[in-house]
Amino acid sequence: MKIDRQTLLVRGLQFSSVIAIFVAAELSVKLNLISPIFISKPSDSIIILLTLFRNGAVTQLLISTLQPLLIAFILSIIIGVYLGIVISSFKMLKQGVEPFIAIFYSIPKVLLVPIFWSIFGFSLEYKIAYSLIHGLPPILINVIALVSSTDENYLKIARFYGASLLQIYQKIMLPSIIFGLFASLRLALNLCLVGVIIAEMFVGTTGIGFALRHYASTFKTPEFYALIYLLVIISVSINIILLGFEKRIVSKRGLQLAL
């Protein structure tokens, strides 16, 4: 792969400005410019993160945060796709329900966390349910828009050859939305992560959100930053992986269209 000088320069400057922030943090603590309660030395936090990895404490944290995240994400895909198809198959139902979905998408769901907590209590279901309401609306909106833009001719031909409703869903609707669906998956997964962190931070005794609140309230700033770095790793890798998927699928689709 050829890399031209412009991209090299941009990448280099990006990398060096990230490094500069770390160096500035390190120096400002070392020279007593900022209290170590507010900002920890990055070197300390990275060592703590590495020890967390080495003694296995990180697996506990990751399991208790990523398990509800993934379950909620998969549930919001399944529910979003099927519910979206059902809603958009009936024009009246679609027009009736759409404003409620839009309202639910736009309200700040932070306000609902006490309700979820008081209904589900300290449980895995609490995190999953609260994360689900973050991830579901974008997928649902996207699926409804995609189904509405399915080519009418496909449906006509399928009906003409006597395809059953189930066959129409399986053979035409699902394949036609699956490509467009990827656009909302990244957004949904990011929102699900926000949901899990909010749920853990509000109440609970497990997960990264709880650990962050715990370390902050006991003034263990280096540990706090170590967990922030862990969360950065999770968030960045989620976005990079899904962006890669999007690009690959878009390029494959482009190839199909060209053929």
Next chain:
Amino acid sequence: MVFIVSTFIRIIIVIVFIALWETLPSIGLVNELTAPRFSMVLIRAGELLNPYTSSSIVPLGFYTHLSVTLFEIGVAFLITVFVAIPLGFLIGGFRLVTQIYEPLIYLIYAFPSVALYPLVVIILGFGPPSKIVFGFFLGFFPLILNTIAALRSIRPSYILVAHLFGCRKIQLLQKIIIPASASFIISGIRLALAFNIIGVLFGEIVASSIGLGFVITSATYKLDAPTEYAAIIISLTLIYIILESISFVQKRVFERED
């Protein structure tokens, strides 16, 4: 015809929702301690909104908390607008700077920033400043990204023509850059306000001693479910009205231009 039927369906959905909310707790399918009947919530909402009875339910009265929250949101919003838009112009004005910092800002925007809130509390304490700063922090990134995108969306030919006719820098800004980017920036402002509100309310719900979030959380911890639900419904309605009115203004202004 379609319009009438869909309105009918909407009304039916609302009625079914309220009916379920009213009946499920009373027949015991849902615990009334955690999900009170709709009528109870409605009565409590009326009591909260009545200035004579609200101080007996919430200390200091409901309107004090409401005004504190609105004040925090307003200040956070003003700071966001006055910091993010100029900074966005500064970054978006230079192509190399945009190429370097836009992806980094996107990554920060994608990061679940709510995780940083405990640190803000440590630095600024329990009071309104921590909520204002956190609200600003959440609203800053969508607005700066929209401003950068707005500057990129301006057609180069416009600027070329302006240069050709000997446009001065200020005229260029006034006549071309600002009008051409206004639509994008205003949708960014709406998004920023939504995030400001999320930041302020999240701050109040996790750690505070005053504000709407405090009313909700304290009612939750006291197992006073009707007050909790009433406060949530009132806040959601209020926020929805604020956000919708901005969208309304946005639509009005830009439809008239077309």
